Amino acid sequence: MEFTEEQLERYSRQIILKExxxxxxxxxxxxxxxxxxxxxxxxxxxMYLGAAGIGTIGLIDGDVVDLSNLQRQVLHTxxxxxxxxxxxxxxxxxxxxxxxxxxxxxxxxxxxxxxTLLPDYDLVLDGSDNFGTRFLVNDxxxxxRKTLISGSIFRFEGQLATIKSHEGYPCYRCLYPEPPPAGLxxxxxxxxxxxxxxxxxxxxxxxxxxxxxLHIGDTLADRLLIYDALDMTFRNVGRPKDPTCPLxxxxxxxxxxxxxxxxxxx
Amino acid sequence: xxxxxxxxxxxxxxxxxxxxxxKGNSIGELIEQLNIAHPGLKDRICDERGEIxxxxxxxxxxxxIRFLTGKDTPVKDGDAVSIVPAIAGGSHD
Numbered sequence: 001m002e003f004t005e006e007q008l009e010r011y012s013r014q015i016i017l018k019e020x021x022x023x024x025x026x027x028x029x030x031x032x033x034x035x036x037x038x039x040x041x042x043x044x045x046x047m048y049l050g051a052a053g054i055g056t057i058g059l060i061d062g063d064v065v066d067l068s069n070l071q072r073q074v075l076h077t078x079x080x081x082x083x084x085x086x087x088x089x090x091x092x093x094x095x096x097x098x099x100x101x102x103x104x105x106x107x108x109x110x111x112x113x114x115x116t117l118l119p120d121y122d123l124v125l126d127g128s129d130n131f132g133t134r135f136l137v138n139d140x141x142x143x144x145r146k147t148l149i150s151g152s153i154f155r156f157e158g159q160l161a162t163i164k165s166h167e168g169y170p171c172y173r174c175l176y177p178e179p180p181p182a183g184l185x186x187x188x189x190x191x192x193x194x195x196x197x198x199x200x201x202x203x204x205x206x207x208x209x210x211x212x213x214l215h216i217g218d219t220l221a222d223r224l225l226i227y228d229a230l231d232m233t234f235r236n237v238g239r240p241k242d243p244t245c246p247l248x249x250x251x252x253x254x255x256x257x258x259x260x261x262x263x264x265x266x
Numbered sequence: 267x268x269x270x271x272x273x274x275x276x277x278x279x280x281x282x283x284x285x286x287x288x289k290g291n292s293i294g295e296l297i298e299q300l301n302i303a304h305p306g307l308k309d310r311i312c313d314e315r316g317e318i319x320x321x322x323x324x325x326x327x328x329x330x331i332r333f334l335t336g337k338d339t340p341v342k343d344g345d346a347v348s349i350v351p352a353i354a355g356g357s358h359d
Contacts, residue, residue, distance in 0.1 A: 002347050006276070008277075040355070058342070090285065090304055101308045118290045125323065128354070129354060129355055130354050131321075131352065131354045133302075134354055152355055153355045154274060154275065154353035154354075154355045155274040155275070156274055157273060157353065157355075159350075159353055175323070176320070176321050176352040177321075178320035178321055179318045179321055179354075180319070180321040180352065224350070226348075227352060228274075230284070231284055233298075235348070236328065237323075237325045237328045237329075237330065237348065237350065238325075238328050238329050238330060238333075239330070240330065240333045242332075242333075
C-alpha cells in the first residue's frame with residue numbers, strides 16, 4: 001500500500017474500521033467516480049467522497065455558480081459566484097484533500113460526451129436536475145456496463161436507488177418508463193427545495209458509492225428508498241425488473257444511446 | 267379503510283395532508299373514490315385514457331401495482347397504498 005504517513009493519519013479513523021482497513025483505503029484510492037451535476041446533490045457527494053480519499057473524481061456541469069445556489073450547493077462559496085461550478089468545485093476539493101485527482105468537464109452532459117467519458121470511470125453518481133439527463137445517464141450506464149447511484153429531490157422528498165442493470169438488476173426505466181411531459185411538473189425554481197434535503201440525499205448517495213467500492217453491506221439495486229424530511233420517514237419499496245423495459249427488457253427497442261429532449265426540469 | 271400516502275407534489279389537492287383514507291375493492295375504484303373527496307386528483311394520477319401515468323408509480327404495501335394487475339389490483343381494509351411520482355431535482359434549479 002503506497003500511503004504516506006500523512007495519508008495514514010488523514011484516513012486513520014476509517015482505516016481502523018475492519019470493513020475498510022488498508023485494503024479498503026487502497027480500493028478507494030484506485031476508484032474513479034463521475035459526479036453528474038455539481039449542484040445540490042453533487043456538492044455533498046463530491047465533498048464526502050473527496051474527503052474519504054477517492055482517487056479520481058470527475059465533475060461534469062455546464063453552469064456557473066449563482067447566489068441562489070449557495071443555500072444548498074455547499075461545494076461553492078460566496079467569492080465563487082459567477083465562476084464555473086466545476087472550477088469552483090475543483091478548488092474546494094483540492095483544498096479539502098490534495099490527494100484527490102479532480103477532472104472537470106464544463107459542459108452539459110449529452111449522448112456524445114457521456115460515452116466518451118464513461119470508460120474512464122468505475123462508478124457514476126447522478127445528481128442532475130432534469131429528466132432528460134436522468135434517462136440519458138441511465139441508458140449510457142447500461143450500455144457502458146457501469147453502476148449508477150441515482151438520487152433526486154423535490155421540496156421535502158428524496159428518492160435513492162442503485163442501478164446495476166448490467167448485472168441483471170432493474171434500470172431507471174424499469175422504475176419509471178417515461179419522463180413526465182413538460183408543463184405537468186413545476187421546476188425546483190417554482191416549487192422550491194429544502195437545502196438540507198440535498199445534503200441528506202447526496203450523503204446517502206456517497207454512502208452507497210463507498211459501499212460499492214468497498215464491496216460491503218447491502219445495496220439498493222432492487223429497491224427504491226423514499227425519504228420524507230417532514231414526516232421523518234424512510235421507506236423502501238420493491239423495484240422489480242420490467243421484462244417489457246425498452247432498454248434492458250427481453251425485446252429492447254432502445255439499442256443505441258440517443259438524446260431525449262425533455263424540456264421540463266423538476 | 268385503506269391508507270393512501272400522498273407525495274409532496276399532490277398534497278395541495280389533499281389540503282396538505284400526507285396521508286388520507288379511502289375505500290374500494292381495487293386500485294381503480296380507490297382512485298375514483300378519492301377523486302370525489304379530492305377533485306382533480308385522478309387527473310394528476312391518470313392520463314386522458316384513464317391509465318396510470320407512466321411517471322407515477324402506485325405501490326400496494328411495498329409492491330408496484332404495474333407488476334401486480336395494475337388498476338385491477340384488489341385492495342382490502344388495512345392495506346397501505348403509496349403514490350410515488352418520479353422526481354428529478356438535484357443540481358441547480
